[in-house]
Amino acid sequence: MSPAAVFAAPVAPAASPALEPAIDPGAIEFNSAFTGSSQSVDVSRFEKGNPVLPGSYNVDVYVNDGRVARKDVTFRAVDGSQIAQPCFDYPTLVQMGVDVSALDTQVVNVQNPCIGIKDISADATALMNVGDLRLDVSIPQESLKRQARGYVSPELWDQGETAFLLGYNFNAYSLDQSYSGPSVTGGTAVGTDGSQVRVQGTQYYVPGPGGNYVPSSTGTYMLTSAGQYVPVERGTYAPAQSGYSNNDINAYLGLNLGLNVAGWRLRSQETAQWDQRTGQTHWTNLNTTATHDITQWKAQLTIGDSYTQGVVFDTTAFRGVTLYSDDRMLPDSQQGYAPTVRGTANTQARVEVRQNGNLLYQTTVAPGPFVINDLYATGYGGDLAVNVFEADGSVHSFVVPYSAVPMLLRPGVDRWAITDGQVLNDSLHSDKPYFVEGTYQRGINNWLTLYAGVQSTYRDLYHAYLGGAAVNTSLGAFALDITNSHTTFKGADQSLSGYSYRVSWSKAIATSGTTFALASYRYSNGNYLSLSDAVVTQDMLSSERAGILDASGIMRQKQRLNVTVNQDFGGKYGQLFFNGSYNSYWNGMQNATTYQLGYNNTWKRVSFGVTASRTYTAGPMFNGSRYDNQFGLNITVPLGGPSARNAPQLSFSGTHDDVMGNNDRVGVTGTFGKNSEFNYGGNATYSDYGNSGSGSSQTTASGSLGWQAPYANLNGSYSYSSNYQQASVSAAGGVMVHGGGITLSPSLDLNSPIAIIHAPDAKGARVSSSGQTTVDGRGYAVATNLMPYRMNDVTLDPAGTSSDVELQTTRLQTAPRAGAVIPLTFNTVSGRAVMISAKQPNGEPLPFGADVLDEKGNTVGMVGQGGQLFVRGAEDGGTLLVRWGDDEAKQCKVSYQLPARAKGSSAQVESTDAVCR
Structure with a gap:
């Protein structure tokens, strides 16, 4: 017998004629010697295995062995059966994938709260496992909708409630340099x-x-x-x-503002930079948008400052309106990217990530390799420029390619976008032209996808037409397209008409663990211009800047090649990767080339990696042209056994740069705290700048400390050398204003759905899916990392709560729309908890299985073995009715009194003895 059957407190509703008895499991006989009572008690309800009593249960619902939901299901009594049967409402049937349109609308409709399993199909069955709280439903395939795997009905998509959201990321960086x-x-x-x-x-x-x-x-x-x-x-x-001294403080604040109202999602991304040396603060609005789902088209409508999709054409920043299909609304099996930024810092450095000159991200990183994998997606095109500002004053930069991938779609799936707006480019001096763009892709069959696009400014400045196809072959996935552009420059009496050819390829060889990705190879003839090129050139011609009076003298790209190869050797042999890019230009501009080769592996518990890269750059700031070669080695060794908790890691790294010299580092990192909420790091670095022309060297010591608090992420760092001191502090988190008040969060992604959890009196309960997030003193918490248009489990861990609080459920499900704020209420029962050991006046234990009722006549449980009763909710005492028959001789009352709880004492389950009279 399951404990749930002993201590549950259901109330039996009226029977429903739609429910039919189920086949009872095998009979079980009870021996009174194990129940601790010689009294005659009706235990026939337990003689059919694991019975289901009438009432409401929070269960996992499985349909044909596939889990579809965690929710409350009501069970009602059935004549002629000891086992209650489940009632399904209309939304639950939809969630289970039942084809409700084929059922009797007189029975299966939104007004009927209790649809029986046999109303779905005569061959459908439902079997409840009370011990596991699992409801297995078997439904014939003919009664289910033919839906793709991962499908969630739009009827279940929740747009949430009205709320104001604020995500912030603050970083202050201080540098004090001196040289004697x-x-x-x-x-x-x-x-x-x-x-x-x-x-x-x-x-x-x-x-x-x-x-x-x-x-x-x-x-x-x-x-x-x-x-x-x-x-x-x-x-x-x-x-x-x-000598000289240089003291400077640089501060950055990134704000993501949002307002959800009536299904609209208003978003604004702001950044601010302050520099002590200049005393100036620069505020920048990256974009402001209003977005709404168009459910019937599986699309999004966005108004404001945004980017074109960048799948067919390169991404263009604009102010206007766009309507585009949203792949996230498709099932998992029908869905087809911001890239990950990797680099290495020689000191405690400040890292900026920019796209098209706009600052997307800034953070402080410790010496050694760093990874930034939480960038907001800004379209599929537009390289990311990464600048690493070292504490010693040096700066090194690199580019992360960000290009469209092969265009293949599944048969019958289409992807489209329509944009009408004004080009946004703060560097333009003259008028910013208005343009329209339309793109369309369609999966024809398993091996062919066709796509096309058009771009055109309102005036005759620019027109472009694109057509292409993607094919899936045994040699890999290929995409080939051709773009024809026509540009007419006002005031220059000149027109250009050119072509650009682009080919993409990707191939994964499962047997060898090799993945090839030729993300893009583009060749453009001398007269081809992109929309961005045409707009910038017209602006230069109009303002006569840089002395350019003829369009033939402008910079135009000739070839662009990006290659990525990953090789997994499997098991103990590690992984090899190669990244490379090549760019050439018309009109005599120097080519630009960069490539990187690396190998990573693990030996026992030691991880190591080797990287080599070479970059060719040219221009007046480089005294012509040069090659810059870099080599690196990094090793990580865990300190402590495999099962050691919060064990620190020791790391070594060495790099050589033809320009910056050599850099060797040793460091230790780790975590501590009950939930590993604190992290720390210490590094010692030796730098030899002999190859840089300065002929000097220096040793640097640095340290960092971070706290993943329940309501924010806080970090601080400090580094010291003979020539400089550096310090930084940072904070990141979020603030939500909703119907229940103001709630803080350690992180907040306004583009992803968010759940507002309300669990009254459950302070300290941890949100399992959201790091260190816990329920605050008002009973609220923010759950992040939800997937839009998918069923999400949101769970609470009650370990950190008071023993005076009981969560009636620890898991809820929701299918939120993109960017929605979903209220989720976890019901709780509060009050002092007591375990009563009750006996009858003759000293015998109370009968096992007897019902226990409170002073209001509500069933609160049953007597356990040895006459044990568990009660919650009565503060200092109370009276309980124990009943094991209808006669007064088979009823008695338990009165108990608890001592007053000392002020400031912690809550705990108390125990007392009582006599049932």
Whole structure:
């Protein structure tokens, strides 16, 4: 017999004629010696195995052995059977995939709260396992809808409630540099961002590795704090002092604002940068949008500042309106990307990620390899520029390719988008043109997908037409398309008409563990321009900037190639990866090439990796052109046994850079705390800048400490060397204003669904799916990481709650719409908990299985073995009725009294003895 059958407290509703008796399991005989009572008690309800008493149960519902829901199901009594049968409402049938349109509408309708299993099909059955709280439903296939695997009916999609959302990411970075050696003679100049530069004759010098001044390219450009080279404007020269000092504080604040109302999702992404040296704060609005689901089209309508989808054409920032199909609304089996950013920091560094000049992300990273895998998706096209600002003043940058992948779709699946808006580009000086874009893809069969697109500005500036096909072959997936562009420049009396050819390929060889991805190879002739190229060129011609009066002199891309190869050797042999990109241009501009090769493996419990990369860059800021070679080795060793909790890890790394020299690091990282909510790290780094021309070296020590708090993520770091000191603090989290008040969260992704949990009095209960998130003192918590248009389980772990609180359920399900805020209420019972050992006046235990009722006549449980009663809710005492028959001789009352709880004492289950009279 299951404990649930002993301590459940169901109330039996009236029987329903739609329910039929089920086949009872095999009979079971009870021996009174094991029940602790010689009294005659009716235990016939337990003689049929694991019986189902009338009432409501929170169960896992399985249909044909597939789990579909966790929900409350009511069981009603059936004449002629000791086992109650389940009642299904209309939404539950839809959730189970039943073809309700084929059933009798007189019985199966939204008004009927109790639809029986036989109303679905004469061959359907339902079997309840009370011990596992599992309801197995068997339904013939002919009574189910023919839906793809992973399908969730739109009738179950929940748009949630009205709420205001705020996600924030704050980072402050302080750097104090000093150098006591000889300085460059001459004067100072000020860069366009206010940075100081030393001047000697016609040569400019900037602070370099190790605190020395090094030539800044040709003497006409400098690297700004934004990671871009800009012309240096000569200012008033002042005599140079011996040595130098540089103190600066840089702060960044990223805000994601949101408002959900009536199915609309209003979103605004803001960033602010403050620099102590200039005293200026730059606020930037990245985008502001209003979005609404179009359910019948499985699409999204977005109004405001956004990006085109970037699947067929390159991504274009715009202000206007777009309507596009949403793959997330399709079942899992019919669904077809922001990339992961990986790099290495030599010191405690500040990392920026930009796309099209817009700052998407900023954070502080510890010395060694770093990974950024939580970027917001901004379309399928547009490379990411990553700038790493080291604590020693050096800056290194790299590009993460972000291109469209092969276009294959499943047969019958289509993907489309329509956009009408104005080009958004803050660098434009003249008018920003309006344009329209339309794209369409269609899966024809298992091996062929066709797609097409058109772009056109309102005036005759630009028109482009694209057609292509993707095929699935034994040699891999291929996509080939051709784009024809026509550009007419106003005021230049010149037109360009050109073509661009693009091919994509991907192939995974399961037998060898090899994955090839030729993300994109594009060839464009000399007269081809993209929409962005045409708009920027027209702006330059109109404003006569840079002395360009003829469109033939503008920069145009000729070839672009991105290659990714991953090889998994399996087991103990590790993984090999290769990434490479190549870009060439018309009009004499130098080519740009970069590639990276790496190998990762594990030996016993030691992880190690080797990387090598080479970058070819050219331009005035590099004194012409150069190759930059980098090599790296990293090793990680866990300290402690395999089962050790919070065991730290020891890591070693060494890198060589042709420009920056050598860098060797040893560090230790780990976590501590009850739930590993605290993390720490310490590093010692030796840098030799011999190859950089400065001929110096330095040793740096750094440390960091982080706390994944229930309501925010807090981090701090500090590093020290002979030439500089660096410190940073950061905080990230979210704030939600909803019907129940204000609730804090350690993280908040406004593009993903969010659940507002309400569990009254359950302070300290942990949200299992959301890291360190716990229920606050008002009974609220935020659950993140939900998948839109999918069934999501949201669970609470009651381990951290008071023993005076009982969660009646620890798991709920929801199928939220994208960006929705879903209220979820976990019912709780509060009150002092007591275990009563009750006996009859003659000293015998109370009869096993006797019903227990409270003072209001509600059934609160049954007597367990040895006359044990568990009661919750009576604060200092009360009276319970124990009944094992209709005669007064078979009833008695248990009165009990609990001592007053000391102020400030912790809640715990108490025990007492009582006599039932």
